[in-house]
Amino acid sequence: MFYVKEYSREIIATIVLIAILIVLRMVIAKLVRRFASTSQLFEHRTNLVIKYINILMNILVTTSLIVIWGVQTEDIFITISSIATVIGVAMFAQWSILSNVTSGMILFFSFPFRIGDTIKIHDKDFPIEAEIVDINTFHVSLRTKEGEKIIFPNNLLLQKGISIMPSHYEEKEFFD
Structure with a gap:
């Protein structure tokens, strides 16, 4: 007491x-x-x-x-x-991990693109055109027209120029 x-x-x-x-x-x-x-x-x-x-x-x-x-x-x-x-x-x-988490937060709030969008990443050494399959904390999963799966770090996604392309893929319904 x-x-x-x-x-x-x-x-x-x-x-x-x-x-x-x-x-x-x-x-x-x-x-x-x-x-x-x-x-x-x-x-x-x-x-x-x-x-x-x-x-x-x-x-x-x-x-x-x-x-x-x-x-x-x-x-x-x-x-x-x-x-x-x-x-x-x-x-x-581990700066890249922190950078990817921070970039993931920025992508969440600004969200210039969504799952299902086809994007073109303007990289002079490795240009990519692919559909966004998933957006995670550390990376974005992409799938090319040829079916290749690409895991792209969030911090690089914010550093590169991105074009959102008109959909070349069939319309799909995405579930959480």
Whole structure:
């Protein structure tokens, strides 16, 4: 009982913060789903974006809880700088993965093309004309007229010029 009285401010702040997190998660998920439905985006892509936003919110709430419970500021900075250093080294080694995830998020919100569109990628060394079969977090799956399956990284897709071609393929219905 002594701890409840001594830490009542921290307990109340923690409860309020967790309540805010729950409400924000619901509101943001609803907003992203509404955006996805008006843009006619696929459910699995919408769920990925919601997942990324939830991870970011969890990191912010965890940091806030550390501050609420009175961890010394210098300890927080030492811990965060150590974690940032390790993550920075790891991400530098894996920059293409991070770049592809970021590009996937950009493609989700700007979405210049959709599954089923035929695109032409303007690359002087390896020009590609193919139908988009799937758009994932890291890559886009393409299928050429000859039936060749090509996996193209999202970050390269944003760097190259793209033309959306009139459909040469038969009309298909795509399911999520």
